[in-house]
Amino acid sequence: MSNVQPYPYDVGVVGIGRVGLPLALSLAASGLKVVGFDVNPDTVAAVNRKTMPFIEKGCDELIRRVEFEATTDGDRISEAENLIITVGTPLRHHVEADLSQLDVVVEQLSRVLTPGQNVILRSTVAPGTTEFVRRRLEAATGWKVGKDIFLSFCPERIAEGKAIEELTTLPQIVGAQDEGSFRRAASVFERLAPEIFRTDYVSAELVKLFNNVSRYVYFAVANQLAVTAEQFGASIYDVLEMANRGYPRKIHGLPGFTAGTCLRKDFGMLNEANPYSDLFLNAWKINESMPKFLVDRMKARVSLHGARIAILGYTFKQDTDDTRDSLVPKLYRYLKREVPAEIRIHEPFLPRIVEDRWNDLRFENRTMEDAVAGADAVFVAANHLAFRDGFAEIAATLKEGAWISDLWNVSGTGRMFYQKAKKERETGEEHPGDGRERVYRLFPSETAGGQRMPGAGAG
Numbered sequence: 408m409s410n411v412q413p414y415p416y417d418v419g420v421v422g423i424g425r426v427g428l429p430l431a432l433s434l435a436a437s438g439l440k441v442v443g444f445d446v447n448p449d450t451v452a453a454v455n456r457k458t459m460p461f462i463e464k465g466c467d468e469l470i471r472r473v474e475f476e477a478t479t480d481g482d483r484i485s486e487a488e489n490l491i492i493t494v495g496t497p498l499r500h501h502v503e504a505d506l507s508q509l510d511v512v513v514e515q516l517s518r519v520l521t522p523g524q525n526v527i528l529r530s531t532v533a534p535g536t537t538e539f540v541r542r543r544l545e546a547a548t549g550w551k552v553g554k555d556i557f558l559s560f561c562p563e564r565i566a567e568g569k570a571i572e573e574l575t576t577l578p579q580i581v582g583a584q585d586e587g588s589f590r591r592a593a594s595v596f597e598r599l600a601p602e603i604f605r606t607d608y609v610s611a612e613l614v615k616l617f618n619n620v621s622r623y624v625y626f627a628v629a630n631q632l633a634v635t636a637e638q639f640g641a642s643i644y645d646v647l648e649m650a651n652r653g654y655p656r657k658i659h660g661l662p663g664f665t666a667g668t669c670l671r672k673d674f675g676m677l678n679e680a681n682p683y684s685d686l687f688l689n690a691w692k693i694n695e696s697m698p699k700f701l702v703d704r705m706k707a708r709v710s711l712h713g714a715r716i717a718i719l720g721y722t723f724k725q726d727t728d729d730t731r732d733s734l735v736p737k738l739y740r741y742l743k744r745e746v747p748a749e750i751r752i753h754e755p756f757l758p759r760i761v762e763d764r765w766n767d768l769r770f771e772n773r774t775m776e777d778a779v780a781g782a783d784a785v786f787v788a789a790n791h792l793a794f795r796d797g798f799a800e801i802a803a804t805l806k807e808g809a810w811i812s813d814l815w816n817v818s819g820t821g822r823m824f825y826q827k828a829k830k831e832r833e834t835g836e837e838h839p840g841d842g843r844e845r846v847y848r849l850f851p852s853e854t855a856g857g858q859r860m861p862g863a864g865a866g
């Protein structure tokens with residue numbers, strides 16, 4: 408921060424969503440004066456009431472404790488010495504980065520920025536976007552970056568749900584083309600990050616995108632294995648366990664619904680610049696096909712026409728209330744094509760009535776018992792810890808003969824599909840069976856114990 412302080416705020420965070428708000432609160436907790444800007448009046452009102460507009464671990468306590476205010480008045484961005492842009496950068500329907508939110512902010516900056524202000528782009532962007540912002544700012548203001556105003560790209564690499572922890576444990580990459588911009592950005596992030604790495608705009612953009620797409624690819628490998636194992640009648644979890652046990656060059660990643668606001672989108676940001684078929688396109692294809700694969704393979708076991716179906720989980724990844732870019736609506740739509748009698752959804756992190764504008768879907772969120780009662784087929788569509796920890800209870804509520812699709816292995820059975828067997832009258836025990844029961848398992852204590860699986864879908 409500069410010694411002479413003409414600004415009421417050290418930092419202004421533009422876009423206090425899932426990334427911007429935890430960052431703003433963490434910077435405020437570090438002792439900086441921080442203000443948040445957002446065009447969504449509901450977000451601003453919630454923040455000023457000191458309540459979180461979404462679930463993020465540790466933030467409920469932080470928002471009550473720190474001094475932080477938010478406003479919808481975007482013209483007040485001239486009041487902050489450093490501006491961190493964290494607006495959304497989604498993908499359009501076709502493979503194209505949607506820069507509309509960023510456009511509005513850059514237009515606003517061009518009008519009200521004053522010499523000396525430092526702009527830090529933190530939204531995830533396609534390669535070349537920071538350079539585009541530099542040109543636009545310079546063209547609109549007549550000022551020079553590095554002399555009159557300052558600009559850097561400082562990617563956000565946290566995982567949702569771990570923001571508060573990771574903001575202070577992950578190194579911060581600072582992409583800057585001049586010393587002044589680097590020093591200013593570093594002076595903000597050294598409040599949080601243990602290490603700061605300096606590079607140029609494009610390298611910083613690529614670090615962020617490739618951190619994410621490499622995860623997208625290794626989850627795709629696990630999903631491909633799930634498809635292949637099913638095709639040849641093997642258990643993916645047995646194969647994974649044996650492939651990795653005691654072997655130093657492991658298969659990373661576990662199967663699951665892999666999308667979310669980061670992984671799928673970041674694939675698109677690289678792919679839009681590439682006219683050729685590439686590795687990421689194939690990863691996208693396998694990850695995107697998982698809902699259809701599960702429906703088709705379930706159909707091969709039990710007719711879904713006229714069936715009662717339960718879907719457990721709706722959000723895009725474990726223990727979040729974020730529905731953006733979830734693959735579960737896609738699963739729901741494929742199931743509807745089978746003309747079932749009913750589909751009931753249970754999602755512990757959402758309210759009773761779910762209005763999912765992102766997916767154009769409205770539904771009554773059932774209790775777990777209500778969702779699975781009498782169901783012929785159950786799809787475990789998210790790996791929430793509550794499903795894993797309470798799976799015995801879920802299984803007990805299922806009707807005899809119900810089929811379960813458990814891509815995530817929340818049940819710990821190591822099976823992607825299995826049927827709730829009829830009670831064994833002599834022993835009173837229940838066990839899953841699908842007609843090709845194993846004689847023994849190699850590592851029963853580990854595979855059947857329902858280990859904590861990080862799973863895919865982290866965006």
Ligand SMILES: NC(=O)c1ccc[n+]([C@@H]2O[C@H](COP(=O)([O-])OP(=O)(O)OC[C@H]3O[C@@H](n4cnc5c(N)ncnc54)[C@H](O)[C@@H]3O)[C@@H](O)[C@H]2O)c1
Pocket residue numbers: 421422423424425426427444445446447450481493494495496497508511512529530531532563564565566567668669866
């Ligand atoms: N969510 C994640 O886990 C994550 C992780 C790393 C990086 N990112 C990246 O961070 C960026 C933000 O993602 P997010 O998940 O926080 O999105 P988000 O939609 O939760 O937050 C964006 C916020 O910006 C606000 N906004 C839009 N236009 C605005 C404007 N003109 N002025 C002020 N506010 C405006 C929106 O109302 C919203 O509250 C994206 O580029 C994303 O790819 C996200």
